[in-house]
Amino acid sequence: MSGALDARIRVRRGDFAVDAELRAEQGGVVALMGRNGAGKSTVAAALAGLAPLAAGRILLDGVVLDDPEADVLVPAERRPVGLVQQQAALFPHLSALDNVAFGLRTAGLRRGAARQRAARLLQEAGLGELAARRPATLSGGQTARVALIRSLAREPALLLLDEPLAAVDAEARPLLRTAIADRLRAFAGSAVLITHDVRDAEALADRVVVLDGGRVVQAGPLADLRAAPADPVVARLLQA
Numbered sequence: 676m677s678g679a680l681d682a683r684i685r686v687r688r689g690d691f692a693v694d695a696e697l698r699a700e701q702g703g704v705v706a707l708m709g710r711n712g713a714g715k716s717t718v719a720a721a722l723a724g725l726a727p728l729a730a731g732r733i734l735l736d737g738v739v740l741d742d743p744e745a746d747v748l749v750p751a752e753r754r755p756v757g758l759v760q761q762q763a764a765l766f767p768h769l770s771a772l773d774n775v776a777f778g779l780r781t782a783g784l785r786r787g788a789a790r791q792r793a794a795r796l797l798q799e800a801g802l803g804e805l806a807a808r809r810p811a812t813l814s815g816g817q818t819a820r821v822a823l824i825r826s827l828a829r830e831p832a833l834l835l836l837d838e839p840l841a842a843v844d845a846e847a848r849p850l851l852r853t854a855i856a857d858r859l860r861a862f863a864g865s866a867v868l869i870t871h872d873v874r875d876a877e878a879l880a881d882r883v884v885v886l887d888g889g890r891v892v893q894a895g896p897l898a899d900l901r902a903a904p905a906d907p908v909v910a911r912l913l914q915a
Contacts (some may be wrong), residue, residue: 678736685730693889706880712887724751736832757826762840765810772806816847860915
């Protein structure tokens, strides 16, 4: 499955409100950046179907996922959205192979076919030697890479990467960035990367959207935002 994202997200959580537009082209990666509390995780939750919109619309691959005015709300489990979080949340009792196969089985593949495909995906990603190992024996970078393969295995239209490198040791981050970039280049859908680290945006994203106080303060290619930051918040975030 492939497709573009076109979203106008209006969500209220207590006294905090998010009102933001977010677009990602098919095959493109948009980095959503902002300070802590800017609303990045709320946007991710809305896209994933975990925070229903109060207003606005989420359109993915030509299909409306959430539109309160039209009374449309596709539940999270039925959305063609893959999610990779800061804490990879692999099943601790399953091997890397069976963690990847689990998602394929929920998509309808039989156990044998799911495990066979999972083995191929791990091998293609250079992780074949990890297939039999459980999460407790993997490094942070290895865990993150297995989680990424698990999310991509179902071929989602949209991939959400919510701080995927934050829990990884600094020494391992460059290698993991390269591994994620390789996977994204082969990904047919659109992707949203949520990060506070400009190095992630440099390595992985085509465009950057800076959020502050629940609002978009600037959007565009990273080089353009660096050359002419529209707000001091943008200038501070994009310092390398």
